[in-house]
Amino acid sequence: MKNRQLLIVAILVMSLFSCKDDAATTSEMTSADDTKPNIVIIYMDDLGFGELGAYGATELKTPNMDALANGGLRFTNGYATSATCTPSRYALLTGVYPWRNKNAKILPGSASLIIDTAQNTIPKLLKSKGYATGIIGKWHLGLGAGEIDWNTRISPGPNEVGFDYSNILAATQDRVPTVYIKNGEVVNLDPKDPIEVSYEKNFEGEPTGLDNPEMLKMKWHHGHNNSIVNGIPRIGFMKGGQAAKWVDEDMADYFLADAQAYVKQNKDRPFFLYYALQQPHVPRTPHPRFVGKSGMGPRGDVILEADWVIGEFMKTLEIEGLLKNTLIVFSSDNGPVVNDGYYDDAVEKLGDHKPAGPLRGGKYSLFEAGTRVPFITYWKGAINPGVSEAMVSQLDLFSSLAALADSDATTNDSKNMLDVFLGKSKDGREALVIEATSRTAFRKGEWALIPPYNGAARNDLVNIELGNDTVYQLYNLKEDMGQKENLALSHPDKLQEMIREYHAIVEDQQTE
Numbered sequence: 001m002k003n004r005q006l007l008i009v010a011i012l013v014m015s016l017f018s019c020k021d022d023a024a025t026t027s028e029m030t031s032a033d034d035t036k037p038n039i040v041i042i043y044m045d046d047l048g049f050g051e052l053g054a055y056g057a058t059e060l061k062t063p064n065m066d067a068l069a070n071g072g073l074r075f076t077n078g079y080a081t082s083a084t085c086t087p088s089r090y091a092l093l094t095g096v097y098p099w100r101n102k103n104a105k106i107l108p109g110s111a112s113l114i115i116d117t118a119q120n121t122i123p124k125l126l127k128s129k130g131y132a133t134g135i136i137g138k139w140h141l142g143l144g145a146g147e148i149d150w151n152t153r154i155s156p157g158p159n160e161v162g163f164d165y166s167n168i169l170a171a172t173q174d175r176v177p178t179v180y181i182k183n184g185e186v187v188n189l190d191p192k193d194p195i196e197v198s199y200e201k202n203f204e205g206e207p208t209g210l211d212n213p214e215m216l217k218m219k220w221h222h223g224h225n226n227s228i229v230n231g232i233p234r235i236g237f238m239k240g241g242q243a244a245k246w247v248d249e250d251m252a253d254y255f256l257a258d259a260q261a262y263v264k265q266n267k268d269r270p271f272f273l274y275y276a277l278q279q280p281h282v283p284r285t286p287h288p289r290f291v292g293k294s295g296m297g298p299r300g301d302v303i304l305e306a307d308w309v310i311g312e313f314m315k316t317l318e319i320e321g322l323l324k325n326t327l328i329v330f331s332s333d334n335g336p337v338v339n340d341g342y343y344d345d346a347v348e349k350l351g352d353h354k355p356a357g358p359l360r361g362g363k364y365s366l367f368e369a370g371t372r373v374p375f376i377t378y379w380k381g382a383i384n385p386g387v388s389e390a391m392v393s394q395l396d397l398f399s400s401l402a403a404l405a406d407s408d409a410t411t412n413d414s415k416n417m418l419d420v421f422l423g424k425s426k427d428g429r430e431a432l433v434i435e436a437t438s439r440t441a442f443r444k445g446e447w448a449l450i451p452p453y454n455g456a457a458r459n460d461l462v463n464i465e466l467g468n469d470t471v472y473q474l475y476n477l478k479e480d481m482g483q484k485e486n487l488a489l490s491h492p493d494k495l496q497e498m499i500r501e502y503h504a505i506v507e508d509q510q511t512e
């Protein structure tokens with residue numbers, strides 16, 4: 001008996017000590033962190049440079065995005081790191097050029113996580129500074145390490161690279177599995193109806209877009225003819241998980257509600273929210289409230305839907321009294337594409353809208369429209385409204401947000417541009433390597449260099465010029481924003497200088 005009492009006393013004393021330890025850390029953290037601003041990255045999927053009113057669009061009304069642009073700093077030379085999604089998102093979170101990682105290319109829904117769990121990331125470094133860190137929306141950086149069992153906790157994923165909260169779609173809206181995954185668990189999964197996924201072959205008896213056109217509410221144009229979910233044919237095959245499947249038309253509302261709840265739950269401490277919207281990536285599935293509202297078909301309608309979402313999200317920040325203490329970064333993962341694989345009237349109803357604005361190319365392209373995207377920083381009372389011509393890249397958010405949170409974390413590729421993002425300096429990046437489906441090009445000052453590449457000059461299916469040519473291309477973007485005149489022959493010295501400087505950065509590129 002005595003012994004037992006002693007043991008209980010010992011346990012009590014020990015737990016008192018460990019509580020004390022925890023309490024000390026928490027209170028130190030909060031007092032040190034009270035001054036730190038919240039950080040929200042609103043990240044669009046395939047939204048082009050010319051899509052917002054504030055960036056010159058006349059045919060689409062985007063009042064809420066414009067309010068960010070006009071009330072904040074609107075960058076005219078702001079770049080995604082890549083002309084496709086996975087590489088841009090990889091670079092955004094890690095501050096490392098995506099062409100340094102051979103796995104940073106468009107991933108299937110079953111791909112393994114491509115961020116090393118030992119690697120530093122924006123959420124990790126912010127977490128170490130006392131931030132709550134969350135991702136809501138599109139992930140597309142792979143999950144797990146090998147074959148995934150979708151019916152148990154899926155790991156590693158966002159929660160293992162720095163996010164303490166995640167509610168995501170694994171890859172893209174057009175790829176299986178078409179389910180939400182919250183903190184590693186498929187939402188609403190019925191264990192009696194397990195999910196199976198394959199990117200190799202169909203599951204026996206399951207309908208596909210190729211074999212069952214009669215079941216489709218949206219027809220495929222190229223690719224996208226595997227499993228049918230909600231009448232929409234997808235990339236990849238999926239079986240089971242019926243109760244867990246998302247309703248495409250509700251996706252915007254679903255993520256918005258979660259983003260609003262996240263803000264409310266974390267308003268008393270600094271938080272970082274990476275809010276990765278799915279619009280206007282295919283399949284474009286506006287909620288019925290937005291159907292027909294743009295006159296441009298689903299592509300325009302989902303941009304209006306996203307604009308509304310952003311307005312609602314901003315209202316939440318306002319109601320919670322957080323606007324003056326929150327930095328918002330708004331951008332897009334790559335440039336625009338009109339037909340990305342479905343017959344959805346995007347081409348037919350585009351009218352005079354120019355998704356890329358005055359830029360040449362689009363998604364997948366080494367021309368400017370592939371990577372130059374809307375890029376806005378907004379912070380009420382801290383950033384003076386204006387326009388910045390400084391060259392900035394999403395790659396720089398890593399070191400810049402680190403600086404904002406009092407961390408000296410940095411990488412070889414990511415530059416601390418905090419003063420530029422806050423409008424205190426106009427000295428942006430001098431040079432930048434951009435990437436499009438494993439090819440790279442170089443921008444320095446007002447010059448853009450595209451090295452020769454084999455491969456089609458144009459992807460006819462999506463109707464986009466890819467930037468491939470057998471010769472060097474050199475453009476002066478100040479005089480010729482639309483990259484119409486190749487100056488490689490008339491400016492040999494400039495060409496040599498650009499080639500030299502490009503190779504000084506990219507020589508170790510060839511990741512085969």
Ligand code: NG6
Pocket residue numbers: 045046084085086106140172174222223224235281282334340341
């Ligand atoms: C392509 C898809 C395209 C889109 C893209 C990824 C086909 C024919 N095309 O392979 O529709 O899903 O991948 O887009 O399958 S991204 O924005 O996530 O990079």
Ligand code: CA
Pocket residue numbers: 045046084085281333334
């Ligand atoms: Ca994209």
